[in-house]
Structures are given as C-alpha cells and as structure tokens.
Amino acid sequence: MNVNRITLYIPAYNAGGTIEQCLTEVRSMTRLPDEILVIDDGSEDESAAKAERMGARVVRHPVNRGIAAARNSALREARYPLIANLDADAIPAPDWLEKLVGALDERIVGVGGKLIEKHRDDLVNRWRAVHMAQHWGDKIVEDPTFLSGAGALFRRSVLEAMGGYDERCRTNFEDNDLGLRMRDAGHHIRYIPDAIIWHLRRDTLSSLLMTCWRWTRRPRDATSLNFKIRKILVNFITLGRKMRRDWDERSLALFGLSLLVTANNCLMDSRFFLTGREDAWWKPRRKSA
DSSP states (O other), X not given: OOTTOEEEEEEESSOTTTHHHHHHHHHTOSSOOSEEEEEEESOSSXXXXXXXXXXXXXXEESSOOOHHHHHHXXXXXXXXXXXXXXXXXXXXXXXXXXXXXXXXXXXXXXXXXXXXXXXXXXXXXXXXXXXXXXXXXXXXXXXXXXXXXXXXXXXXXXXXHTTSOOTTOSSXXXXXXXXXXXXXXXXXXXXXXXXXXXXXXXXXXXXXXXXXXXXXOOGGXXXXXXXXXXXXXXXXXXXXXXXXXXXHHTOHHHHXXXXXXXXXXXXXXXXXXXXXXXXXXXXXXOOOO
C-alpha cells in the first residue's frame, strides 16, 4: 500500500446547508484525497443524500452519537495510512491538504492548519472570531497542545494505537484530549499556519453561549470536587484575558458580551454540577408526553 495515500473524512450532523460547498472545495484542491468519507451522525436533514450526490462514501449512524464517535467510525472505515479530517461547515484553501502532507516527516505523526472565521459581520460572530480562535497563530508551532479537529492530518496507525477518540466527548474536547494523550505517549505534532481552512459557521447568541460553555467543560474529570472549584475560578481568570483583548479591540460591545459569557458559564457550571444536566438553563425542558 502506498504510504502517502489519504482518506479524508467529514463528520456531519444536520450539515445540509454547507456540506455541498465543503465537498465542492475539496474536489478543487491541488492534492486530492484518495478517498472521501462523510460520517453522517444521525442527521435529520439531507446531509447524507447531498454527500452521496457529491460522490462521497457515506457512513451512517442511526442516531446521533457525538463527534468523537463519528471520528472513530471514520478511523474504522478508512482505507489508507494517512487520515485527514475536515469539518462539514468549513472549506479548505486549494493547497490545504498539499501543505499538510508537505509538513509531515518521519518524526511527526500529525499536522494541523489554521482555521479562519469567515463571518464577522455582527457582534456575536465577531466575538467568536476574537475569543474562540481555533488555531495557534501566524507562526509554525512544534508540539502544540493539540491540533484542531476542524482540519488536520494524522498517521492512521498512531490514532489506532492511541485507541481513537474518547466518546465521552460528545460535542467538543475530543481533539484536545487526543493531543494530551499523544503528548503523554511521546508523539510529536506540528501546526502550520499556511494550511488554511475557512469556517462558515454563524452563531446566534444562544448557540454562542452554549458552545462557549461546552468548550470549557472537560468531560473526563468534570465530577471531581477539585475540578468544580477550579472550573469556576478559571471562568474569572479567562474573563480577565478577554477583557484585555476587548480593550485592544477598543470595543465596549465585545466587553459586554464577554461579561455575559462569563456569567453564563458560571450559571451553567453550577447547574451542571448540581443536576448533571447540559441543556441551557434559560431554556425550559420539554415535558414528556
């Protein structure tokens, strides 16, 4: 088997609005993958049908199982030694995959690129672009903490040896968790800023608040008392960092949203610690029939 052949997979959950644009740009890359998988994670829209019409091989989950489970399904289904991943709401630059492959050497087991937010035309999405950047900056970074799940390339054998992704991470943190385990195992990864991906996501205030909270919650140790105490303290430490960024941006509106995000994180944390529920505190639960 050619050791440079690549499986590219795209986890998709209700991604019908962006999956066709994503696959169109994938087909236009200077380095084409040898296989394209779409892991349809229990979508309730036309994601799977649209992906099939675009020529992807679709693997279906009958119910939504979460991002880590989707990645593990791709790992099991992949045919080739290199495995790349791309979010369904992202589009790669034409040379994205070519750049990743070029940065892979015998010492490196994974390479990640730079995700740039495409939409910044309102306060919510501008705030996300400023405070929730999914990259490590404008310079090459050797052995970053992790590679963003939005777009990276790994040696499949290493992912398999690591046991894949932790399926307790249903909505986030699966990439961070993998990076921490890779570091502990002595593996080396690389971040290169010239491998560009554009993020098509648009948030509302409610989706931003929920995403921010989920980004800060680590599923594997969220039950310990030590974690609970540290988690509340971290909310205020990160607020200080956000305030400095907002000052640099000279934006009172960003500052106000940073305060709201911190307050929401504290309320969501407290509610989760007391009840174990992840649904938003401001949205009443639906009564069962």
